[in-house]
Amino acid sequence: MTANDAGTGTDADAASDDFGDASEVADVLPRPDDPLAEAVEAALAGRSTVVAVGVPIRLLPSVLAARERSSGDPWRIACRPSVVDALSRALVLGSAVAEAIECDEIRIRTGEPLGHGTGGTLFASPQRADAVVGPRGERTLATTEGDADPNAVDGARATAESRFDAASATTVEMPSRTRLLAAARETLDDRFADDLAALLASLDPGEFGRTTEVSDRALLVALAARHDHLFRDLRTWVGTDGVGIAPAQEFTADRQALVDRGLIESIKVPMGPGRPLLRLRAVDDALLRARAEEVPSILRGRFALPTDAEGRVRDDASREGRRAVWERRRW
Template identity: 30%
Template sequence: MHVFETLMLMAAEFDDELPDLQVLAAPDVLKASLEDFILASQVADLIDQDTLELQITTDITRSSLLVSDDEVVTVVTLDDELTGLRSDDEELVENIWSSFSDDWEDGDTFSLRPPPLSRVQETLGEEFGDEVQADFMMVVDSVDTMPGEDDELDEVAIALLVAANNEVLLYDISKWGEDTGVASKATFSQTKTRLEDRGLIETEKVPIEVGRPRLRLVLVPDNLEDIDMLADQVTA
């Protein structure tokens, strides 16, 4: 798992043109690694750019390998650090490529749930303006991981807190979240209730011409007024 995460983070931060990447891994490795929204959305960007393909197989018994046209690297962990044993032996590289190609053909495509991070950023700006977009990305950049739906500061909680900081309607942010694939309206509603119960946000009714009033999200006064410190305040 650590090998995959390290490779994906390096690829996401790489400034030059990337080669085409094909990753073949066990399902549990990809599932565990990509529970984190930040990593998963960066991986989704690479897939969206046609730079990366992910396949799963249950037949992997060997250690992690990095293979190019003319070199193979066996990845090993030494003192909790990743390192590699390189070989450019033509016969070895050819044999490993052949084995990988067979396994790739027999593998299944891995379905990734989170949307690309670039799409999240772009649509936030389009729907709510530059300040909401900037606030969201500031918080995302301030945390290392967002591991899973039960985490105190997952992507839905961040979106709601940022929305409250900018007094966005709950309906609008939850519809945006569902339309972009971040999470369902039900998940946004449940997370909103959890944040209310913690005394972090509250809502104000906004009358509309037809139907039930909409709810405007606002931060609880004197609680989460500094968006720069949002991650530290919520997880404290």
């Protein structure tokens, strides 16, 4: 197999990663029971000096998982054009990719996918090449071993290396988890940082992006409210040099959404001249008492309740949510 004969699709097919115009991680992941992603992780785990080209968002979590099970020199990964931009708005996956880069486990560039029937994606190492093949919506992984066809493997690797070298160097505009948590401990406190660390370790890659119903910003505001932090301090942390999760001003709407749904309150705290500061405080017992890993399900449950025209949870929905389970049960 060479880079040009790994399948029978068209160049138009190769330009697609099976998600049309999806540009956000949350629009693509999580994708349950994804045979292609599982095949990629299994194929890459334990290999060294991997070089890849045309990697879509869909396969990045598999690449990271396989890299954790491998050692050796950094893997060179050329992603598709929209991937790195989407990572800048993906707290979970973006911070994981940034961590791998900072630890020199992977090196990320941006380049165009391959054409000529490869499905656009090729992984190569000295003794093996794996290409994504097949029609759109039915992608599979085709493998060639060096023992069976050394010329094909050498050709595929040369193609992947050439494409990586030609790809554009790029920066993931999301902090690594190490920097994210260190800044949280310094600006906020250890309790908040421990909550965040537990959450990041438990969430799937596509959860809590910039476009999800409960956004990453709402999640962070809720965590801060569990520990009575000032809203100003939370926004100072997200704007800290090297953190930059999102513009600080974008958190106001998410704070109000949590207030409207009865999860937190904002308490005005006069502190010298100027406008009073706002202290965030959790008022929902479930949010306050939950383990950090349970916070996402609590937020989703409350955001799923019907709201009135002003965005507040309707009185009837709120009462129903607080009645004892035996009073709500219908026989």
